[in-house]
Amino acid sequence: MADKTNTIFRALDRKASAITEFTMRQYRTKISTWVVLITGLVTISLLMLFYVDAMQRDFEAIDNDNDSIDSDGDSYPDGQERALGTSPFNEFDHPGLFNPPIPPDDPEKWINEDDFDWDESPSGTRSVSVGYDDDGDCRSEDRPESQKDSNDNGISCDIELSISLSGELIYDMDDFVDEDPDDEAYAKEALHRASILGIGKLGFVFIISIFIPLFMATGLIRDEMSSGTMHYMLTKPIARTEVFFYRIIGYLGIVWPYLIILTIISAIITGFAGPGDSLFRFSEFGIWLAILFAAMLATLVYGMLFCFLGVMWRYGIILAIPFAAWELGMALLSMGIPESPILRFSVIGWSLIIVDSASMIVWPDMALLISSGFSVEMNDSSGFEREELIGSEPLQYFYATPGLGDLSPFISMIIATVVLLIQATALLFIGGAIFKGKEIE
Numbered sequence: 001m002a003d004k005t006n007t008i009f010r011a012l013d014r015k016a017s018a019i020t021e022f023t024m025r026q027y028r029t030k031i032s033t034w035v036v037l038i039t040g041l042v043t044i045s046l047l048m049l050f051y052v053d054a055m056q057r058d059f060e061a062i063d064n065d066n067d068s069i070d071s072d073g074d075s076y077p078d079g080q081e082r083a084l085g086t087s088p089f090n091e092f093d094h095p096g097l098f099n100p101p102i103p104p105d106d107p108e109k110w111i112n113e114d115d116f117d118w119d120e121s122p123s124g125t126r127s128v129s130v131g132y133d134d135d136g137d138c139r140s141e142d143r144p145e146s147q148k149d150s151n152d153n154g155i156s157c158d159i160e161l162s163i164s165l166s167g168e169l170i171y172d173m174d175d176f177v178d179e180d181p182d183d184e185a186y187a188k189e190a191l192h193r194a195s196i197l198g199i200g201k202l203g204f205v206f207i208i209s210i211f212i213p214l215f216m217a218t219g220l221i222r223d224e225m226s227s228g229t230m231h232y233m234l235t236k237p238i239a240r241t242e243v244f245f246y247r248i249i250g251y252l253g254i255v256w257p258y259l260i261i262l263t264i265i266s267a268i269i270t271g272f273a274g275p276g277d278s279l280f281r282f283s284e285f286g287i288w289l290a291i292l293f294a295a296m297l298a299t300l301v302y303g304m305l306f307c308f309l310g311v312m313w314r315y316g317i318i319l320a321i322p323f324a325a326w327e328l329g330m331a332l333l334s335m336g337i338p339e340s341p342i343l344r345f346s347v348i349g350w351s352l353i354i355v356d357s358a359s360m361i362v363w364p365d366m367a368l369l370i371s372s373g374f375s376v377e378m379n380d381s382s383g384f385e386r387e388e389l390i391g392s393e394p395l396q397y398f399y400a401t402p403g404l405g406d407l408s409p410f411i412s413m414i415i416a417t418v419v420l421l422i423q424a425t426a427l428l429f430i431g432g433a434i435f436k437g438k439e440i441e
Contacts (some may be wrong), residue, residue: 015238016246016317023129023250027216036215037258040208044262047203048269051104051195055273059184067180068110079110082176083140095158112182133157138176150175157346183389186277186373190391192365196270196284197359197398199431200291204263205351206331208326209298212255218317220247222310240434244311248303248428253301265293283362290358290413298351304424305347310430345422351403353416357409360401370396 027033063069067079071088076095078088084102087093095102129271133139138157148156151172159173221244226418267288274281305323312315330346338356359366373392402412 015105016242016249017025018237019243019246020250020253023220023247024253027251027254033216033254036212038359040212040258041262043207043265044199044203047199048266051192051270052200052273052428054191054195055188055275059187062183063111063180064183064389065180068107068301070107076104077107077110079113082143085140085143110180112180112184114181115356133174133177138174148174170386173177181372181389185275186369187390190369190373190389190395192215192270192274193369194391194398196287197290197355198394200287200355201295201335201352201398202290202331204259204295205298205355206327208259208262209295209351210302210327210348211300212258213251213302213306214317214320214324216255217251218306218320220251220303220307220310221431222314239275239432239434242428244307244435245428246305246431248300251303251307252300255303256296259292259295261298263288263295286362287355287358292357293417294351294354297354297417297424298347301347301420301427302423304427304431308427308434311431311435334403335397335400339403343403350416350419350423352400353404354413356402357413357416358402359399360376360409366395366399369397426428 065079069078070076071078072091072094074094074096076086076088079351081088081094084095084098086097094104096104100412145156147149151158151160151174153160153172157174157177157187159177171292197354267285270280270288271284274284289356306316309319309323313319327346330343331342331348331352334343334352338352363369370392373389373395402409402416404412404415407415
């Protein structure tokens, strides 16, 4: 009995392999397959060219806090006078009157004099108080203690974070703390992260993951039914649902290696071209793995969906186009309102949860980086405000939290994966059931 059972399973394996290999061979010999794959490659390549161009650009240094100017005309920048305790608005009070006299600084010294070192925290509790006074003009011994705590939280020279009732991150800093960051450093880091999320979400998880199945999976069963070659597959003792499944495996045998190659190339480019002192940004392989995983699951579900629509109707692609339009709307909605309940009725909504969860794990300082790039009133007495920094807006647009309540990113990723697999399984059985009732031409 054992030998007979073993023989039966080996026979089924051979039939499954035969259908899968036949499907892959069909794809490799079709010009349309190569057109679709090359189009996807060109799309990602163009996005990468824009990314590389952004990383090579020089960004103008802006004096965000206006301390490089000389308000009183005594040749001393305002920042130098504040740091040394003289008045920037009195030409007869300047460091040149010290004994010994101190020469005036080059105004360039007071442009981009700060940095984004949010891991330094005077209180040691990052969730409440973060930031550090890089240039020392807040921590100066000449500055009264009362001026070092302008946000009135009891901590000198810090930045306090809190969440409003609407969920908005409130950013309240003491005077002269990280008030003039390096615009170029911020812009490149923000654009780097925004590019990875944008290319991953719109390029891989949406455009590639829906474009390829739309043209490759819709006719996966329908074309064989119309041409009559499906008769040859069904002459073998194998259920139609299994034929449906093995055809999908053949389709994935082409699509998944293609996604892996594109993702590896993209990760290498962003790893080497990304800003920073290190030669390669190894820490971001995690976000690219999440993008690849989300794209693989999306191509699986979309492949099942469009193949099912093709079985249901000869012109299944007409039915598929409205679904693609719906998914596009959901993709755009997920970047504006990621917590919207309607996103749970889409494939792209669950797929992007995987990317959003990974971004929170790989970049835990993302909310701080975004908030630090937007206009914040720096000093009530002088009334100046920092302008919005380059890169902050696209970063805010592409970054989102998973939108599953207070669940951790890891749990959110697991839930999204399970939901997508359930969707694929349901479509497999529905598609197989419809295929069983179809008459082969």
